[in-house]
Amino acid sequence: MNKKIVKVREDIKKTRARIRELEEYLKTLLELERQLCDEEIARVIREMAGKGDVMETLHKLTEVQKEVYAGSDSGREEMEYHD
Numbered sequence: 001m002n003k004k005i006v007k008v009r010e011d012i013k014k015t016r017a018r019i020r021e022l023e024e025y026l027k028t029l030l031e032l033e034r035q036l037c038d039e040e041i042a043r044v045i046r047e048m049a050g051k052g053d054v055m056e057t058l059h060k061l062t063e064v065q066k067e068v069y070a071g072s073d074s075g076r077e078e079m080e081y082h083d
Helices: 003-051 054-068 075-081
Strands: none
Touching: none
16 A cells, blocks of 8 residues: 555544544543632632622622523533633
């Protein structure tokens, strides 16, 4: 078989393997981001609990979230793109 074809096929295999590795790494990063965001939310809520205004703040956050994500299927994805 033509050496050029063999080389191209080998490169295709290597590239597909790298893509799979990068996709797994991306999944790991997205999960880490979600965990860190959740931890930040929990930290802020704990801080607010000490001030006694948790329910008021949560109500405000809920209203803002409704406005920001109105008509969106997935608010988390939109949040990722609007950092």
